[in-house]
Amino acid sequence: MLFKVRSAAVYGIDAHVIDVEVDFSGVKLDKEQFNTVGLPDAAVRESRDRVRSAIKNSGFDIPPTRITINLAPADLKKEGSGFDLPIAIGILGAYGALHIKDVSNFLLVGELGLDGSLRAVQGMLPIAVAARAQGIPNLIIPASNAREAAVVKGVNVYPVKSLLEVRELLNSAAFGTITATPLQVETADLLNEMQHFPFDFKDVRGQHVAKRALEVAAAGGHNILMIGPPGSGKTMLAKRLPSILAPLRFEEALETTKIHSVAGVLDAEQGLVTHRPFRSPHHTISDAGLIGGGMMPRPGEVSLAHNGLLFLDELPEFPRNVLEVMRQPLEDGMVTIARAAMSLSFPARFMLAAAMNPCPCGYFNDKSRECMCTPPMIQRYVSKVSGPLLDRIDIHIEVPAVQYKELRGGTAAEGSEEIRARVLAARHRQHDRFSQAAERTKGSAKGASRQIFSNSQMNTQQIRIYCELSSDAERLLERAMQQQGLSARAHDRILKVARTIADLGGEQDIAVKHIAEAIQYRTLDRSYWS
Numbered sequence: 001m002l003f004k005v006r007s008a009a010v011y012g013i014d015a016h017v018i019d020v021e022v023d024f025s026g027v028k029l030d031k032e033q034f035n036t037v038g039l040p041d042a043a044v045r046e047s048r049d050r051v052r053s054a055i056k057n058s059g060f061d062i063p064p065t066r067i068t069i070n071l072a073p074a075d076l077k078k079e080g081s082g083f084d085l086p087i088a089i090g091i092l093g094a095y096g097a098l099h100i101k102d103v104s105n106f107l108l109v110g111e112l113g114l115d116g117s118l119r120a121v122q123g124m125l126p127i128a129v130a131a132r133a134q135g136i137p138n139l140i141i142p143a144s145n146a147r148e149a150a151v152v153k154g155v156n157v158y159p160v161k162s163l164l165e166v167r168e169l170l171n172s173a174a175f176g177t178i179t180a181t182p183l184q185v186e187t188a189d190l191l192n193e194m195q196h197f198p199f200d201f202k203d204v205r206g207q208h209v210a211k212r213a214l215e216v217a218a219a220g221g222h223n224i225l226m227i228g229p230p231g232s233g234k235t236m237l238a239k240r241l242p243s244i245l246a247p248l249r250f251e252e253a254l255e256t257t258k259i260h261s262v263a264g265v266l267d268a269e270q271g272l273v274t275h276r277p278f279r280s281p282h283h284t285i286s287d288a289g290l291i292g293g294g295m296m297p298r299p300g301e302v303s304l305a306h307n308g309l310l311f312l313d314e315l316p317e318f319p320r321n322v323l324e325v326m327r328q329p330l331e332d333g334m335v336t337i338a339r340a341a342m343s344l345s346f347p348a349r350f351m352l353a354a355a356m357n358p359c360p361c362g363y364f365n366d367k368s369r370e371c372m373c374t375p376p377m378i379q380r381y382v383s384k385v386s387g388p389l390l391d392r393i394d395i396h397i398e399v400p401a402v403q404y405k406e407l408r409g410g411t412a413a414e415g416s417e418e419i420r421a422r423v424l425a426a427r428h429r430q431h432d433r434f435s436q437a438a439e440r441t442k443g444s445a446k447g448a449s450r451q452i453f454s455n456s457q458m459n460t461q462q463i464r465i466y467c468e469l470s471s472d473a474e475r476l477l478e479r480a481m482q483q484q485g486l487s488a489r490a491h492d493r494i495l496k497v498a499r500t501i502a503d504l505g506g507e508q509d510i511a512v513k514h515i516a517e518a519i520q521y522r523t524l525d526r527s528y529w530s
Contacts, residue, residue, distance in 0.1 A: 001024060001094045004019055004020070005086040005089050005106075006018070006104060006136060007083055007086040007108055008082075010122070010126050011342065012345060013126055013262050014129075014130070015123065018083075020086040022069050022087065023094065024065050027065060027066065031064055032052075033065070034067050036048065036069045036071070037068070037070050037071070038071030038076075039075070040071060044071070044081075050081075051087050054088055054112040054114060055091065057114060058164050060097060062091065067091065069090065079296055080122070082121040084111050084112035085111070086109070089103070089108055092167065097167070098167065098171060099171045099174035099175070100170050101174075108140045109145075110142045118143070120144035121142070123261050126261065127141075128150075128155050131152075131155050132155045138156045139155050143159035143160060150271065159183055199243060199416075202416070203236075204233060205407050205409065206407070207232075209397065210226065213521060215244065215419050215422065217351065218241060218244045218245050219427065220454055220456050222496065223392065224394065224395040224397070225356070225393045225395070225396045225397070226354070227358050227396070228358070229362045230357060233402060234399050235355060237399070244419045245351075245420075245423070246424055253273055255347060256308070257273045259299050265304065276309060277306070278309050279301050279311070280312075283312075285301065285322060287325045289301065290326070291326070292337055302326060302329050302348040303335060306346075306348055306350055307349060310350045312352070312353075314357075316356050316357075330389075330392040334346070335347075351456070354393070356382075358378070358528060360377055382528050395497065395522075396522065396524035397524065422504055426503040430453070430455055431453065434451070434452055455497075456496055470509070472512050473510060473514075494519060498510050501517050502514045
C-alpha cells in the first residue's frame with residue numbers, strides 16, 4: 001500500500017515542500033528491510049532506527065516487511081531529522097493505523113525520540129512561510145517550535161508533543177472536525193513590548209565626540225570605526241550602542257527570525273526576534289564562520305547580524321583574509337555562497353562597529369603615555385585593515401583617553417533614553433520619506449527594488465534625489481574631495497551621513513554644517529593610513 005505525507009526541507013533561508021511517499025510490500029519477511037531514497041543525508045538515513053523504536057514504544061506492532069520511503073523531488077538533497085514525523089505517519093497510514101486517507105492539507109515536520117516524543121528542529125519559520133505559499137492550511141510541528149511558526153498568518157499551527165497526539169489529531173480530521181486548537185500569537189504585542197538593555201550611555205563619562213558619532217551612526221545605520229588607546233572606552237561605547245538603535249519593524253523582524261531559525265540560535269520561548277541582533281565574534285573566527293559556509297551552507301556572523309549590529313573588537317587582530325570577505329556584503333547587503341551542488345544567498349544588511357588601537361603598544365598620539373613603536377611598526381599594524389575595507393566604513397573617530405576630571409566629575413552624563421529619542425525621531429523622518437517614495441513608484445520598475453529603512457541603504461539614484469546640496473555645500477565637498485583624495489564611494493557615504501545629520505536636526509535641506517561634520521568623520525584615516 002502507498003501512503004503520501006507532505007513535509008519540507010530548508011535550503012538557505014527558504015523552504016521547499018517535500019512529498020514523503022511510503023510503500024510497503026505486505027509480504028512478511030524474516031527481517032525488516034527499510035530503504036530510504038531521494039538523496040537523504042546520514043541524519044535522514046538514521047531515521048529508520050528512531051522511527052522504528054518510536055512506533056513500537058507508542059503501542060503499534062508492525063510486522064517485518066520491505067518498506068520503501070521516497071523523498072520527492074529526488075534530485076534535491078535532504079538533510080536533518082525533521083523527516084522523522086512524516087515518515088512515521090506515512091508508515092502508520094500505509095499499515096492502516098489512520099482513519100484519514102488523504103493528508104494533503106497537512107504539513108508535518110519533527111524529530112522523534114525513541115519513546116515517541118517530538119523534539120524541535122531548525123528552520124521552522126521558513127517552513128511555515130512555504131506552507132502558506134503552497135496553500136497548505138495546517139502545520140503539525142513540535143510544541144517547542146510552535147511560537148516561531150505561529151507568527152506566520154494564514155496557517156493553522158498545531159503544537160504536538162508525541163506521535164500518539166499526532167495520530168489522534170489526524171483521526172479527528174478524518175471525521176471533519178479537528179479537536180485541537182491552533183496556536184495564536186500576536187506579533188504586534190511582541191514587537192511593542194518594552195525593551196530593556198543591560199548597558200546605558202549614562203555610565204560613560206566624557207567622550208562627547210564619540211557619543212555624537214555613535215548617535216549619527218545609529219540614526220542612519222552607518223558603519224563606524226573607533227580608534228584609541230587601551231582603556232579609553234571603545235568597547236564600553238560599542239556595548240551600549242544597541243540601547244539607542246531603533247526597534248525592529250515587522251518586516252525586518254520576520255527576515256531576521258528566518259535567519260536565526262535556520263542557524264538554530266532562535267529562542268524557542270520568544271518565537272520572534274524582537275531586538276536588533278548584536279553579534280561580537282572573537283578575532284580567532286574563520287572566514288567561513290564570519291561569512292557562512294559548509295557542505296550545506298549555513299549563515300555566518302554577518303547574516304546573524306542582519307538588521308542589527310556586528311561588533312569587531314581589536315580589528316587588526318582578525319586575519320586579513322577574514323576581514324576581506326566582508327567587503328562584498330558591506331556593499332551589497334547579501335552573501336552568496338557557491339558550492340558544487342548548489343548556490344545559496346543569505347541576507348547580510350548589518351551595521352558594522354569596529355574598534356582598534358592606533359599601534360601595537362596602543363599609545364600612539366596619546367598625551368599621557370609615550371608610544372614605543374617605530375613608524376614601520378605602526379604602518380604594518382594599521383595596514384592589516386585594507387584601504388578598500390576602510391573605504392566602506394562611513395565614520396572614523398578617535399577615542400582619546402578620558403581625563404581624571406571627567407571620570408570623577410559630578411555632572412550626570414546623558415543616558416540612552418534621551419539619545420534614543422533623537423535617533424527614533426530621525427528614523428521616523430527617514431521612514432516617512434522612503435515610504436512616500438515607494439508609494440509614488442509602486443507598480444513601476446523603480447518600485448520593484450527592495451524596501452529600505454535607513455539612509456545608509458540608499459542607492460545612487462536615491463542619493464541624487466534626497467541629498468541635494470546648496471552651492472556653498474557643493475564647494476566645500478568638492479574641496480574636501482580634492483584635498484583628501486576621497487573616492488567616489490566616500491563621496492556617496494559623506495552625503496548619506498550628512499543626510500542623517502540633517503535628519504537628527506529636523507532639517508529638510510542639507511546645509512554646510514552637515515557636510516562639514518560628515519567630512520570630519522572621514523579625515524582620521526588620512527592621518528593613520530597615509
